[in-house]
Amino acid sequence: MIVTRFAPSPNGPLHWGHAYSAIVAHDLATQAGGKFLLRIEDIDGPRTRPELADEFRRDLEWLGLEWEEVPAQSTRLESYQSAVDRLLDQGLLYPCTCTRKEIEALEPRTGPEGFVYPGTCKGRLLDPEKPAALRLDTDKALLSVGEVRWDDALAGLQTADPRQFGDVVLVRKDLPASYHLAATLDDAADGVTLVTRGQDLFFASHIHRLLQHLLDLPVPRWHHHPLLLDESGKKLAKTRGSKALADYRRSGENGRDWADRLRIDHWPSGIELGSA
Template sequence: MITRFAPSPTGPLHLGHAYSAILAHDMARAAGGQFLLRIDDLDQSRARPEWEELIYEDLRWLGLSWDGLRRQSDHFDSYRDAIQTLADTGAVYPCRCSRADITAAASAPQEGVPEFGPDGRIYPGTCRDRAYSERTDTDALRYDLSKAIGTPSQMPTFTETGPAHEGTHKVTAEYLMSHVGDPILARPNLAASYHLSVVIDDAESHVTNVTRGKDLYEATYLQRFLQWKLSLTPPIYHHHRLIRDDAGKRLAKRDDARAIRTYRAEGASPQDIRHMVGL
């Protein structure tokens, strides 16, 4: 078993991060496997060295150790190679639409069809007829799912062990087209999108079990599809419950009151943190 914890160095870790990291670490150790740490610093404009150092400090204070470290910023070439592989199939196109353009184009969504999916607002396909060769440095790159899907009967599956969705799930063409739309593979200022980068990261790190919050469960359908098109071995997924505040909202990095460093400064112990998150 090889699992991982993948925080972004854009703010302090909070109780939700502690729960996810401890859970993945404990699962790996119980199975005699490996626990990896990945620094998701894809967006270099927001990543800060001081936040990365705090990640290491907080995890060590929690009593966690890792068997390998990967930093996304060291692997931009891998992401570009994956995009080129998908582009060689003729299913990647450049997109010049801004968020405002997409919102305006999707201002009258079809009744019963969701407006948003794991890649944000579902793209209406405005630039779908543009050729990949027309791309410029100011374009995003999107994946034309209608071209990429091919024969729907050959779609992939994935295994989930989390309590909310335990079982084997099939990725369907209908779900991708109605709930995802053409996802972004890379933005003008980023080497790759989140969904593409994590697929490559997990494959290159030989991750066998992805442990993460249940808010990312819907994204698994898109990520599994990308794995399939890139001929990558899929991991087993475990989506766990989320740690929420007193009002029931999911914790965010801006909620410094629940940051691990705050509890450390107030004299809490690692065992106190485990108790707070139900471990």
């Protein structure tokens, strides 16, 4: 059975990019007689606004979607810590106290997520008295892994290449888990068989596939769909103030009609399909 999910973070309202992603996940599951899940990713520290979760539910109802809700991330902290302890026991994590500015000052190479950490803190021992992020020692992790592959429904079979990211952060100084760790663990716990998300997260799947191998997690298939772009050719984003679905909903627009337009490639004014 196909199981998909939509996993928004309540740190800002949903926009049309979120709507499209939810519709893709919903339709792929329901057309195959599967399940479409809603998971609230609410561990973004002070940026999290709990009241937005109800807004998200109203937005999805407005679009005419039906879902099964699973526990929010804030209820899963023990599972994150258990995975971290396991990776620590394997010697695959190390503490890092470098700031973003310090890393940029080293002029490191760039990768899919920006600057690639040059390994300045590699080899340091964990000190519980000193707050630090925990990074994955990617080279060490890959020593016993060999070739690992993953399959995307649109792009086909891929060979995982997590080295392009360097040693990614799995636990932030201020949060219990990074997106990479939390999303990978949550998808496994929720029985997700088809991970649907935008093409901007395509390369993250290289890391997630490695984590699945290291933590003995089931391996889903992926479906990285195109993005909705604004008039300037950039993807819609909360940080750029993309108009909220709730604004359309409260103005009396018909959400089901909008959802049907998205399904046949008719975007809101000024928005077009893109891959970056």
